[in-house]
Amino acid sequence: MIKASTLYETILAIGIISAAIAVATLIFSNVVYSDENVSYYQVEEFIYNLKNKSEIEQEFKNETIDYREYIIKKKVLDFDEEKKLKQIIFKVFKGKKMFKEYHFLIREDA
Amino acid sequence: MLKAGSLYYSLIIVILVGTIIGALVLNTGTHQTFRKRSELNSELVETCTNGIKYGLAFYDELTTNKETVDIFENSKKVSLYKERWGGFNLLFCESFLKNEKIRKTAIIGNYEKNSFALYLPDLDRPLLLSGKSTIYGDCKLPNEGVSSTFIDGVNSNSSEKLVVGRVLKSEKKLPKLALDIASVFEDFHNLDYESILEKGFLKNEFNNLPVIVDMNEVIDLENIVISGKVIIQSQDSINIRKTAKLENIIIKSPKVYIENGFIGSIQIIASSDVYIDENVTLKYPSFITLENNDNTIQAKVSISPNSNILGGILLYGKTSSEYQNQLIIDENVLVAGNIYCNGETQLKGKIKGSIYTNRFFLNTDESEYNNVILNGSIDNINLPEKFVRINFIEGKEANYEIIKWL
Numbered sequence: 001m002i003k004a005s006t007l008y009e010t011i012l013a014i015g016i017i018s019a020a021i022a023v024a025t026l027i028f029s030n031v032v033y034s035d036e037n038v039s040y041y042q043v044e045e046f047i048y049n050l051k052n053k054s055e056i057e058q059e060f061k062n063e064t065i066d067y068r069e070y071i072i073k074k075k076v077l078d079f080d081e082e083k084k085l086k087q088i089i090f091k092v093f094k095g096k097k098m099f100k101e102y103h104f105l106i107r108e109d110a
Numbered sequence: 111m112l113k114a115g116s117l118y119y120s121l122i123i124v125i126l127v128g129t130i131i132g133a134l135v136l137n138t139g140t141h142q143t144f145r146k147r148s149e150l151n152s153e154l155v156e157t158c159t160n161g162i163k164y165g166l167a168f169y170d171e172l173t174t175n176k177e178t179v180d181i182f183e184n185s186k187k188v189s190l191y192k193e194r195w196g197g198f199n200l201l202f203c204e205s206f207l208k209n210e211k212i213r214k215t216a217i218i219g220n221y222e223k224n225s226f227a228l229y230l231p232d233l234d235r236p237l238l239l240s241g242k243s244t245i246y247g248d249c250k251l252p253n254e255g256v257s258s259t260f261i262d263g264v265n266s267n268s269s270e271k272l273v274v275g276r277v278l279k280s281e282k283k284l285p286k287l288a289l290d291i292a293s294v295f296e297d298f299h300n301l302d303y304e305s306i307l308e309k310g311f312l313k314n315e316f317n318n319l320p321v322i323v324d325m326n327e328v329i330d331l332e333n334i335v336i337s338g339k340v341i342i343q344s345q346d347s348i349n350i351r352k353t354a355k356l357e358n359i360i361i362k363s364p365k366v367y368i369e370n371g372f373i374g375s376i377q378i379i380a381s382s383d384v385y386i387d388e389n390v391t392l393k394y395p396s397f398i399t400l401e402n403n404d405n406t407i408q409a410k411v412s413i414s415p416n417s418n419i420l421g422g423i424l425l426y427g428k429t430s431s432e433y434q435n436q437l438i439i440d441e442n443v444l445v446a447g448n449i450y451c452n453g454e455t456q457l458k459g460k461i462k463g464s465i466y467t468n469r470f471f472l473n474t475d476e477s478e479y480n481n482v483i484l485n486g487s488i489d490n491i492n493l494p495e496k497f498v499r500i501n502f503i504e505g506k507e508a509n510y511e512i513i514k515w516l
Contacts, residue, residue, distance in 0.1 A: 013120030020124040024131035031138045036145070083167040087182065103182045104156075105163040 043070050044100075047090050050074065051104045058109055060086055070094055084108040153186070154212040157205035161188030162214055165201045166510045169218065172201075195339070196360045196377035197291050197397045197424065197500055200316065200516070215316045215516040217358075217395060220501035221509045225448075226250050227490035229466040232280045233432075235481045237470070243483045245273045247464070247490030250280035261484055262474055275491070284452060284466050287426060288504035291379060291399050298322045303329060303342075311335035316358075316516045329363070331356065338516075350376075358516065368392075381427075384411040386419070394420035394446065395513050397500060402427035402435050412438040413445070413459070422447040422463075422500045432468040439486070450502045457486035463499060464490050 046067050053059065054076075065072045071093040079085040090102040164181050165172060172192045180187045189204040195217070204213045227247025230237055236254030239245070240261040249256075256272050298320045306312045306323065311334065314321045320339045323329075329344045330351065337357035342348060347365035350356070356374040364382040368390050375393040378384055380400050392398075396419060402409035404427075411425060423445060425435040435453025439445060443459030451467040465488060472479040498511040 009116040013116035016117075016120045017123050017127075020127050024127055028131050028134055028138075031135050034142070080167065085163070085167050102156075103160070103184065103186075105160045105167075105181065107163060107167065 039068050039070070043067055043072070043092055047072065047092070047102055050090065051088060051102075051106075054088055055106050060088075060106075060108070070099065079105060150207060150210055151212070154205045154207055154210060157181075157186045157188060157207070158203050158212050158214050161190060161203040161205055162201065162216065162512070164188070165190045165192075165203055166218065166512070169199070169201065169510045170508060176204075194290070195316070195358075196379060197399055197422070198377070198395065198513075199510075201510075202317065213317060217513045217516060218510045219395070219498040219513040221496055221498050221511045222501065223509070224248075225464050225490060225499075226466075227275060227464050227488045229284065229464070230280055230470075230481075231283050231468055233282070233469060235469070238479070238482045239272050240482060241485040242487070243272075243485060244487045244489070246275060246492060247488065248275040248278065249273055250278045253279055259482060261472070261479060261482060262476065284450070284468065286504040287424075287450065287502050291401070291424075298341075300324065306336070307334065312337075312340060314338040314340050331361075350374075380409075380411075382407060382409050386411075386413045386417050388414040388416050390414075390417040392417075392419045392421065395500065396421040398423045400425045400427075400435060402429055405429050405431070405434065408434055408436055409453075410436045410438065413440055413443045415440045415459075416442045418444045418446075420444075420446045422502070423449045423451070424502055426450065426452045437467070441485070448499050448502060457483050457488075459486060461486075461488045462490075462493060463497075464488070466503070 060076045062076055063074050065074065073091045073093070075089045077087040077089070079087040084107055086106045086108055088104045088106055092099045160181055164179065169192060172190055174191055174193055176189045176191045178187050178189050186205070186207065191202050193200045193202065198217045200215060201218050202215050204211055226249055227245055228249040228251070230251050232252040234254065235252060237251055237256040238259040239256060240259045255277060258272060301321050301323050303323050303325055312321065316339045318339060320341055322341045322343060324343045326345045328346045329342060329348045331342065331348065331354040332351040333353045335355040336342070336359050338359065341360040341362055344363040346363065347367065348361050348363040350361065350368045350372055352369045352371035354372065354374070356376050358375055360377045360379060362379040364380060366378050366380050366384045368386045370387040371389050373391045373393065375396050377397040378399065381402060384398055384400060398411055398419065400409050400411050409425065409427070411423060413419060423437065425437055427435065433454045435451060437451045437453065437455040439455065439457050439459040441458045444462065445459065446462040448463050449461060449465040451465070453467070454469050454471045455465065455467040456471050456473065470481050470483050472482040472484050496511065498513050
């Protein structure tokens with residue numbers, strides 16, 4: 001049978017439980033939100049698609065693409081003209097902050 | 111003094127909440143560790159892919175020693191080197207980041223855009239086509255050109271063009287070979303054939319030293335699985351039975367026989383005789399080399415009906431006669447890739463790719479004919495897009511591509 005408690009005891013217990021839940025929630029949310037969200041993977045996938053498209057369609061032009069909350073800047077450089085090698089750089093921005101950079105080598109078809 | 115009633119329960123709840131949250135945090139932490147590792151791996155793969163593209167473009171400049179390259183000068187480095195494996199060029203690439211590394215190895219070949227379907231040196235004899243013979247693609251032929259002929263009661267289909275493509279004049283000799291067949295290695299592991307037979311299989315990765323099995327007597331490859339950087343060598347002859355499963359290995363012997371029904375991917379390096387029985391499939395990329403330096407024998411590669419050779423065939427040597435080597439491609443045989451025959455060829459089957467030969471011959475029950483093709487076909491046009499071949503010819507523009515990942 002459960003023992004009856006004093007008001008003082010009950011308030012203290014509620015305090016301890018609230019503090020424990022608050023600390024736990026804080027730690028948990030910090031850990032969970034430190035992970036990348038789905039859009040991070042989506043933008044990565046999108047960049048690999050852009051790279052494949054550039055390779056298949058031999059599309060070598062600089063451009064800026066909006067994708068969800070990101071801005072992707074594509075820059076094409078001649079890596080080696082004689083060997084017909086192009087370097088494609090994708091810079092991903094979230095707001096004004098650069099988020100990630102990708103480099104690819106692509107051969108130009110003769 | 112406080113009574114333990116509510117406090118007792120509150121402590122139990124705190125422990126419970128703590129355990130649940132702890133478990134969730136642990137789960138998330140593990141997930142993050144996996145994510146970071148997977149990201150690292152995908153970065154390594156991407157760096158390695160860029161390394162392979164760099165290696166293909168600069169293949170001629172690469173050496174057999176490992177060379178570390180920072181392709182984009184962003185500290186994502188790759189190690190590159192090349193090797194010869196029989197008639198094949200191999201490209202090795204390794205990318206590394208934070209104590210992790212990924213390795214890729216590939217057989218590479220040449221993507222040829224302007225190759226010839228047929229190269230026949232100008233030995234003052236025209237090429238004669240009979241029956242259902244067809245040639246699709248540009249040709250380099252003797253000054254006398256090409257015409258149709260009547261053989262064994264069969265004439266060529268006169269309503270069709272004999273050669274669908276340009277016909278250019280050939281030189282007096284075949285173009286020079288650019289190939290050196292690497293079958294001699296300074297460093298290797300020697301192994302007894304008996305020990306492989308006991309285990310029933312042998313696999314050796316391409317980044318290891320080659321394993322060489324060398325015997326003086328006849329080797330019968332039967333009920334055995336061998337793959338990778340392995341050379342099976344006999345001073346006498348090698349018989350390959352249909353129960354053998356062979357992948358990417360080199361078979362080296364003066365004489366090689368392949369039994370009816372065998373399927374595998376091998377390189378053959380012979381000097382006297384290669385006989386391929388019916389219904390054999392040498393998967394892409396396979397390669398037959400016959401080097402005949404003996405003026406007293408006529409070396410021969412013979413491919414029996416219904417067999418497929420996907421890769422290439424090369425017959426050469428330092429003999430004085432232009433016809434010391436013989437290549438026989440029987441009915442319903444498909445050879446896909448390049449053929450270089452410093453000798454004579456009897457073509458009754460189908461070549462998807464190109465052939466360089468000194469002359470054609472045809473033996474029938476009634477007679478022997480020179481420079482005649484009866485019911486044979488050469489097609490250098492209707493090939494898969496970006497068909498990558500093994501190049502033999504000197505002076506061709508190198509445009510390297512991956513043939514196969516190892």
